[in-house]
Amino acid sequence: MKKLLYFFVSLVMIASILPFSALADDLTVIAFGDSITAADKWQKHIEAEYGIDIINAGVGGDTTNSAKARFKKDVLNKKPDIVFISLGINDCAIDMSRYVDLETYKANMAYFIDECEKAGAKVIVNIPTPVVDEQYLTRHKKEPFEPYGGPNGIVTVYADACREVAIEKGVVFADMNAYFKSLDGGYVKYFPDGVHPSDTGYKMYASVAMEAYQSLWRGDVNFDGTIDKFDYILVKRSCMKTVTLGEKQLLSADVNKNGENDTYDYILIKRHCMKTFVIL
Numbered sequence: 001m002k003k004l005l006y007f008f009v010s011l012v013m014i015a016s017i018l019p020f021s022a023l024a025d026d027l028t029v030i031a032f033g034d035s036i037t038a039a040d041k042w043q044k045h046i047e048a049e050y051g052i053d054i055i056n057a058g059v060g061g062d063t064t065n066s067a068k069a070r071f072k073k074d075v076l077n078k079k080p081d082i083v084f085i086s087l088g089i090n091d092c093a094i095d096m097s098r099y100v101d102l103e104t105y106k107a108n109m110a111y112f113i114d115e116c117e118k119a120g121a122k123v124i125v126n127i128p129t130p131v132v133d134e135q136y137l138t139r140h141k142k143e144p145f146e147p148y149g150g151p152n153g154i155v156t157v158y159a160d161a162c163r164e165v166a167i168e169k170g171v172v173f174a175d176m177n178a179y180f181k182s183l184d185g186g187y188v189k190y191f192p193d194g195v196h197p198s199d200t201g202y203k204m205y206a207s208v209a210m211e212a213y214q215s216l217w218r219g220d221v222n223f224d225g226t227i228d229k230f231d232y233i234l235v236k237r238s239c240m241k242t243v244t245l246g247e248k249q250l251l252s253a254d255v256n257k258n259g260e261n262d263t264y265d266y267i268l269i270k271r272h273c274m275k276t277f278v279i280l
C-alpha cells in the first residue's frame, strides 16, 4: 500500500515537473555588447560545448550610450529569458568623442539591468576585459590616459564600477577583468590587438561566461525559480537513471561543480531545502 501511494505521489510530482523541462529548451538567450560580442566567438564556444544558442546583439564600437538607442529593438522586443550585458571598454575611450563619463556609464548599466528584470529576464553582467596599453596606444592618443596610468588604468576604473553596479543590483556577473588579470604569466598574450581576445582568449572568456550562466540555475533543475523537493527528486532520479535530464538541466544539477551528476548534488539540494546548506 505504501509503495502504491509512493507511486502515485511520484506520478503527480513528475507531472508537475514536466512542463518546466520543456521550458529548458525554449530559453531565449541574448548577448548584448560591443565588438567583443559582435565577433560572435565566445558565444560560438558556448553553443558548441553546451548546445546553448545565443542571439548575437553585439555592435562594434558601441558604448552604453549608443547601445541604449537599440536596446529595446535588439533586446527587450525579443522577449529574452537571459541577457548577457557586455559593455564598457568603448565608454572609457577618453580620447574620443564617444567617451561616456563614469556616472553615465553606471546609470546606463543600472538601466539595462532594471529594464531586463522588469521584462522578466535574468541578467549576467560580463565585466569588461583588460586592455594592453602598448597595442591600444597605437590607435589612441596617449596624454588623455596619463592621469589613469594608461588605458588599462581607466578600463580598471570602469570594470570596478561595472562590478559595483552588478553587486548593488544583485545580479550574476562574469568577472572577465579579474579572471584575465589573475592568470599566471599575465593576460597580454590573449589580446593580440590589445583589446580583442585571441581564439584561446575567447574560449577562456566563454568558460567564465558559462560559469556565471550555470550559477543562475544551479540547483533549480526544473527552472521554476526556486530550489525545492522537485529539483531534489529530479536529480536523484537522474542519478538512478529513471529520469533523463536535458543538457541544460544537467548543468544546473551539478551543484558541487565537479562536472558530473552525482549523489553529492542531490544531497546538497536536500540540505539546501533543509536550510543546512546554501547553494550559491
Ligand SMILES: [Ca+2]
Residues within 6 Å of the ligand: 219, 220, 221, 222, 223, 224, 225, 226, 227, 228, 230, 231
Ligand atoms: Ca526548481
Ligand SMILES: [Ca+2]
Residues within 6 Å of the ligand: 253, 254, 255, 256, 257, 258, 259, 260, 261, 262, 264, 265
Ligand atoms: Ca556534481
